[in-house]
Amino acid sequence: MHFIGRTSNIRNAPIIKLLQDSKVSKEVISLGQGIPFFRPPENSIESFIKNSSLKNGYSYSTDAGLIELRKAIKVKLSIENNIIVDEEQIVVTAGANQGFMNVIMSITDSGDEIILITPSYFNYIMSTRLVGCKPVLVSSDESTNLPNIEEIKKRISDKTRAIVTISPNNPTGVVYPKNLLKNINDICMENELYHISDEVYEYFTYDNNYHISPAFFDKDMDHTISLFSCSKSFAMSGYRIGCIITPKHLFNEILKVQDTIGICAPVPSQYAAIKAFDLGSSYMNQYISEINEIRLLFYDVLNGLDSVNVNLPQGAMYFFLHLKKEINTWDLAKRLIDEYDIITIPGEVFDSNYSSLRVSFGNLRVDESKEGIVRLKKGLEILL
Incomplete structure (x- = not known):
């Protein structure tokens, strides 16, 4: 017997499932999970x-x-x-x-x-x-x-x-x-x-x-x-x-x-x-200016793409890209990993009612972020 109860209508952990479905190389850059680049106090x-x-x-x-x-x-x-x-x-x-x-x-x-x-x-x-x-x-x-x-x-x-x-x-x-x-x-x-x-x-x-x-x-x-x-x-x-x-x-x-x-x-x-x-907030104060710099770097590039609409985030550490054409965002996120070594999260896991992609900009320091932006831009330009 293989009875499954209340978990049967629950999706698998989305980020783990995405990585399992993809070919993740050692060179991959993650703009996926919201994990700050800095250390604990x-x-x-x-x-x-x-x-x-x-x-x-x-x-x-x-x-x-x-x-x-x-x-x-x-x-x-x-x-x-x-x-x-x-x-x-x-x-x-x-x-x-x-x-x-x-x-x-x-x-x-x-x-x-x-x-x-x-x-x-x-x-x-x-x-x-x-x-x-x-x-x-x-x-x-x-x-x-x-x-x-x-x-x-x-x-x-x-x-x-x-x-x-x-x-x-x-x-x-x-x-x-x-x-x-x-x-x-x-x-x-x-x-x-x-x-x-x-x-x-x-x-x-x-x-x-x-x-x-x-x-x-x-x-x-x-x-x-x-x-x-x-x-x-x-x-x-x-x-x-x-x-x-x-x-x-x-x-x-x-x-x-x-x-x-x-x-x-x-x-x-x-x-x-x-x-x-x-x-308290004094600990974050030493990092928020760098996170903001990364936010603006991402926005300058993403806002120039013809294939997406993007709002400048007011808070948190995410861009939520509104894709201008209807597309399977799970497949898009997989291809960005497989072909461009860049991890993003498909909007469908957030129950978005339009084609979208979440991009985390708090994971990396400024220099690392620049390479992530290059890969993301290239992938979106070609795949969309």
Whole structure:
């Protein structure tokens, strides 16, 4: 017997599947995954190594995470995000992906609905299906990458439990303006829904764009749930540390899920994260100008291609290319790997309703990026 259950309607991990389907050479340059080019803070690395060999580092922490870490997160939220919470509203998780899963398992039953704005981070769509819920996909405007508030309202039903926003956005790079986030927050309050806010790329903003935490509008913290991560801002993706900022009434419900799935986030990583959160945005500040330089290098080239429409990203580390002709983007991404040694991500995995391609510009330093741009330009000119 080969019975397959709830995973049967879930796609394979897209990036891994793409690489398995392609001929990846040693010379390949990745513009695929969003992995920053810089290292974690040195004192985070030192703290990880030190605590790995100590009993308090190789034993469990509480399910919610080390109290020292939750206090550091509390201070960071107050200073940088204007969010005032108690330690009992913070749950440390093994990354934002686990945070999202913990949340939707706490607030939904099978058959409930979660509204997601597309193009959307694929793991959130997959997680929603995995718990037996229906992802209700609301397409953003193709030119602005912003959702229409009236369209969101139309999609709310008696089964809706939450609206998810990602800002700065993966995959489009748009930063949601303050009034849009407040409108969504108000809709959630009026309809007794949760607003799940992914803020993983909060430090990655450019020009005059800036990040707003929706929980700022929810002074009672009654319906807003925020997800943060160390993976991007502190280059700690392998450490697996994120956190949920939750209304008080959900704290114990989320801990039930946490204890069942992972018990606690990796404890040496939690000690490393204390040092990272103590640094806050100051750590990213030393790298953001170089990332911005790379962003502009990519834009100068991509904007000159006749075959694509491209917006200059306001945040995050991605270009989301709108291809001017309908094409199988999975096949295009495969050919870019096979023939041009360049990794990109097909737009179809983000449930984009038009032919598109995601290009990550945060993976490489300036000199390495220049070769990546040359390969990408050549491939798109010939293949499109």
